[in-house]
Amino acid sequence: MALDSNKWAENKLLWSALAIFALVVVLTVSLNGSKGLQWILSGLVVGSIYSLIAMGFSVIYSSTRVINFAQGEFSMLGGMLMYTFATKAHVSIWLSFVLSVLVVALIGAAFEQTAIYKLRGSSVITVIIVTIGFSIFLKAIAKWIWGTDPVKIAPFTGEKAITIFKAAIVPQSFWVFGLTVLAVAALFLFFSRTLVGKGMRAAAANSDAASLVGVSTNTTSLIAWTLAAGLGAAAGIIIGPITPPSFSSGLMLGLKGFSAAVLGGLGNIQGAVVGGLMLGVLENIIAGVLPTGYKEAFAFLVLILVLLIRPQGLLGKPEDVKV
Amino acid sequence: MHKKSGFGSAALLICLIMVVGIMAAGCGKKKVSGSKSVYKIGVVLSLSQAQAALGVPEQNALKLLEKKVNDEGGIEGHRVQFLIEDDESLPAKSKEKFTKLVNQEGVTAVIGTSFSGGTAAMTEDAEKNKIPLIGLSATTSLTHPVKKWTFRTPPTTQMVVERALGYIQKNLKLKKIGVLYDSGLFGTEGYETVKATAGKYGLEVVAAESYGTNDPDMTAQLTKIKSTPAQALIVWGTGPAPSIIAKNVQQLAMTIPYIGSHGIANQTFINLAGDAANGVVFPAGRVLVPSSIPADSDWRKTVDEFAKSYKEAYKTEVNTFAGHGWDAGLIMTEAMKAAIKANGDQEKLSASVIRDQIEKTKDLTGIAGTFTYSPSNHDGLKIDDLIMIKIENGAWTEAKSS
Amino acid sequence: MERYLKPAGNKRDYRVLLIVSLVILTVPLWARLIPGEVLHMDIVNIMVLTGIYACAVLGLNLLVGYAGQISLGHAAFFGIGAYTTAILTTRLHWFPSWLGILLAMVVAGVIGYLVGVPVLRLKGNYLAMATLGLGAIASILFSQVKWLTNGNEGIMGIRYLSIFGFKFDSDIKFYFAVWVLVLLIMLFSINTVRSRVGRALRALHSSEVAADAMGVNTGSVKTRVFVLSAALAGLGGALFAHYEQFVSPESFVFSISILFITMVVVGGMGNIWGGLVGVLFLSFLPPVIQALPQWIPGIPSSVTNFSNYELVLYGLLLIVFMIFMPRGIAYGLARGAQMASRGAKHVGERLQARKYEEHK
Secondary structure: OOOOOOOHHHOHHHHHHHHHHHHHHHHHHHHHHHHHHHHHHHHHHHHHHHHHHHHHHHHHHHHHOOOOOOHHHHHHHHHHHHHHHHHHOOOOHHHHHHHHHHHHHHHHHHHHHHHHOOOOOOOHHHHHHHHHHHHHHHHHHHHHHHOOOOOOOOOOOOOOOEEEOOEEEOOHHHHHHHHHHHHHHHHHHHHHHOHHHHHHHHHHHOHHHHHHOOOOHHHHHHHHHHHHHHHHHHHHHHHOOOOOOOOOOHHHHHHHHHHHHHHHOOOOHHHHHHHHHHHHHHHHHHHHHOOOOOHHHHHHHHHHHHHHHOOOOOOOOHHHOOO | OOOOOHHHHHHHHHHHHHHHHHHHHHOOOOOOOOOOOOEEEEEEEOOOHHHHHHHHHHHHHHHHHHHHHHHOOOEOOEOEEEEEEEOOOOHHHHHHHHHHHHHOOOOOOEEEOOOHHHHHHHHHHHHHHOOOEEEOOOOHHHOOOOOOOEEEOOOOHHHHHHHHHHHHHHHHOOOEEEEEEEOOHHHHHHHHHHHHHHHHHOOEEEEEEEEOOOOOOOHHHHHHHHOOOOOEEEEEOOOOHHHHHHHHHHHOOOOOOEEOOHHHOOHHHHHHHHHHHOOOEEEEEHHHOHHHOOOOOHHHHHHHHHHHHHHHHHOOOOOHHHHHHHHHHHHHHHHHHHHHHHHOOOOOOOHHHHHHHHHOOOOEEOOOOEEEEEOOEEEEOOHHHEEEEEEEOOEEEEOOOO | OHHHHOOOOOHHHHHHHHHHHHHHHOHHHHHHHOOOOOOHHHHHHHHHHHHHHHHHHHHHHHHHHHOOOOOOOOHHHHHHHHHHHHHHHHHOOOOOHHHHHHHHHHHHHHHHHHHHHHHOOOOHHHHHHHHHHHHHHHHHHHHHOHHHHOHHHOEEOOOOEEEOOEEEOOHHHHHHHHHHHHHHHHHHHHHHHHOHHHHHHHHHHHOHHHHHHOOOOHHHHHHHHHHHHHHHHHHHHHHHHHHHOEEOHHHHOHHHHHHHHHHHHHHOOOOOOHHHHHHHHHHHHHHHHHHHHHHOOOOOHHHHOOOOHHHHHHHHHHHHHHHHOOOOHHHHHHHHHHHHHHHHHHHHHHHHHHHHHHHO
């Protein structure tokens, strides 16, 4: 499940992929100097965003085998709510952050209870349609409340860019990195140290056995959805100052985060991080090196190639890819 | 004994659905009582999905105009009614709504739609069915070459580009330019027009990069442009991206001037880009800087009145899209007035009569400028109706031009 | 119960097809009679696009409902068909449009084969993701390969469909052309499902493993259905091009793929009528939602003035539908009919029993 990735040491493919990646990075910087460093730095920021979204997908997928097409919308809602609390109502940043995350987490939980729970055991396509319906619904509600314009979220600690060897990033980027690290650590601790988390892993691996010892799939699913919704919201808030959210910004985030999750291994938290960072950096290098316009197709190309060649992604196990 | 088959029920359901749907589609046709007939004008706008940011202000403006015209006695006593349909930013729906308005509602003139693909789809039908259409989208090709039944109110991309290039040549006195454009239709058309017209203004495009409309970060493309001899950066796109680019430019400590497109002619750009918006220049209509219009002129009065009533009604500042919607409605209603003056009062004005009067529009003061059409010009506006606007201290001022 | 829910095509279906055909092909006549000042042309208008979409949806229904696969990118094939005929007929003025449509089907089918073979090895969610990615790439290609597709500006001025001199230049003519084709596709589907291929499909759907063990060449069956569904979507696209006379990448975006698959699922997967029910239902749903304020007085105008409330309702309806009728309308109906007839039977028996009692 989320943490039971193929033991890192034994995963030859993973190491080769990381090695090639490192090589590409080094080449880029040496051939392009500070320009190359900028691509990589910016790529890491964007990649962290992808990672956070990917983590949301993975948490839900690993517990319930459901692909949540509304994951991007959770991030969008987080950002929009943050705007309402912090920018419009002038509530303090931290309180707004907590409130926004809570509201979205509640929405995720509510959806899980009304829809996902009822559809336990239905065909894959039925569940897909339900989550798609949910994303349409959320998008329409967002447009109703906030209109069509992107909204402003003030950076947490200022705007002035910081230069590192002639490559510049904005202070908000550090919050993005910080949240990513925090999320990985928190999820790791949750799944490996807490009873609830361990129970969820058990349920994901073998739900019958788990229910025999008292772990119910219902609770697992509810917790997963609440977690993923909250995580998605946090992601949307943290990148809001860099990329202003609007009612339709969920789609792009969702698709990219999704590709990142598949690259790393759907259902795998560490995979989400690896996949996200790699995708972000490589996208930027492609944009820098190749003629303009190829960047957009890159994420989808990665998605398809991974699915065709190694659907379980870099960190996943072949058994993960069962119907 | 016949058991009703589930599948037979499916067939019955199919018929039932169709009947209900048909009745639903037919709903909403209210008989208007009154002495004089109501003049109906069809309107197709993108009120949802991708292009909603354009369609909603256009709708707001048309509703305002409808009220104003009717309050002032209508069109020689005839009430005016804009029948507004949403095409959901899909060309197939634009065409469907156009047909619905013409066939079901019997309109003899249509305004719309907000985006180029939809307008292109409708223009085919307009020409085929001989219905005058006033388009609200930006692409030059809508009216070049001129099509008999299709007109427009927004300036062509060609005009906007020339306004910007002229500024770079005469005011900034620069020669080499870099272009960063949205890979969608708006941005690509902007770039190709810049490329084709640069020579006319003694400019050379030394760098060109594109980005996706929803991309979160454009530093990669900007570093490439930074390393070329480009002396000015032209950014052509809509949505949040131009504001992200403005911040990226600041982040990378790029010092070359940022020249945007009319896609950033809204307060949102300033809100999102914050400090980075200052110094940005872009071509747009004068409605954003009413003080650039000579005081006491008709134009100034019209714009001030419009901005005021728009704000009162919708609690938000007016923008150029609203202006284009207003202008289209104005031209349409004025053409109808002229038609009655020329041909006498009629129960219903025919399409060809309306078309002819639209084409005869001369020096009509709208929001975006003064409109004059002719058989060879269905654009209405000229380059000089546009100004270069500079953002200073978070507000718009006219960039003094020669 | 099983008799109602088994996806088997049988003689009943032919009878139903006959009735449905009669109803649909005479719409232009009887639509006039419906009260509400409705011009019959308006229905014809909506139905043309419905029929065009139906081509894609019927093919997709076979793929999803019978072969048990998923495709979230079918708008790509729709678009490929549209662009094929658009490019051929606008660049080569002599190129006959009916040939353009045939070629559109072939090209879509061939591309369907090329992508289908590798992609169909995946299952369930993974297959869904792969088709989603393919659809997205197709979208990007439509707008970036400018020398072929004219990019975002699209291709204008596509000719009318004409077959040996007869031009389909009005809604009515197109209506008949499209719906005759759709009904023929229905006939073909019913036939297919009754045949050996159909049985193989059903075996495949219930358990790929078992089907494999029984000697069904699952790989080739899946591919063949995929190719067929791609070709049918291409057919729809080609008709779309000649009807709209304008194609641009905007008409083939992700939301259209979702629309197709939603029509299949909401209509009823694995039921031969599912596709048709779905496409009709979802095509007429927006006008119904739009008309709701007139039928239900209490909705405040702040809600209805907002044109997006339709989308809110649409999303909600999808969710509610899937929860209460996860197998689609056709099944919900069948169950309803079953329960109704059981109820009627129950009442009938009770009455009989009472009659006996009284006659004692």
